[in-house]
Amino acid sequence: MFVLELTYTAPLDAVDAVLPAHVTWLEEQYEKGFFLASGRKNPRDGGMILAVAEDRTRIEEVVAGDPFVAAGVCAYRVTEFIATKTAPELADHRQTLS
Template sequence: MFVLELTYTAPLDAVDAVLPAHVAWLDEQYERGVFLASGRKNPRDGGVIIAVAEDRARIQETVAGDPFVAAGVCAYRVTEFAATKTAPALEEYRETLG
């Protein structure tokens, strides 16, 4: 599982100009089953996405497709973790350490 932390690198008006394309991209990732949750940080200086993928390379490829990245308005920090405990609704994503 991955935590994707977005930090805006441009003024909010530049971010907002790309927001519709970013939201469409988010919707695609939800449809593909890659994203589990997402939202803005408070204060609004970026966002957070909880994602699943087979490996970091796949997540990096996904992140590279974000219109925010193409427009140069955000930077991503990708953190991988083993979800060894989850809410019942996320049980299918639970991992065991080997």
């Protein structure tokens, strides 16, 4: 499982100009099963995404497709973790330690 932290690298007006394309991209990632939760940080200096993928390489490919990245308005920090405990709704994403 991955925590994706977005940090805006441009003024909010530049971020907002790309926001509709970013939201469309988010919806596509939910449909493909990559994203479990997402939202803005408070204060609004970026966002957070909880994601799943087979490996870090795949999640980095997904992130590279974000219109925010293409427009140069944000930077991503990708943190991988092993989700050994989850809420019942996320049981399909539980992992075991190797």
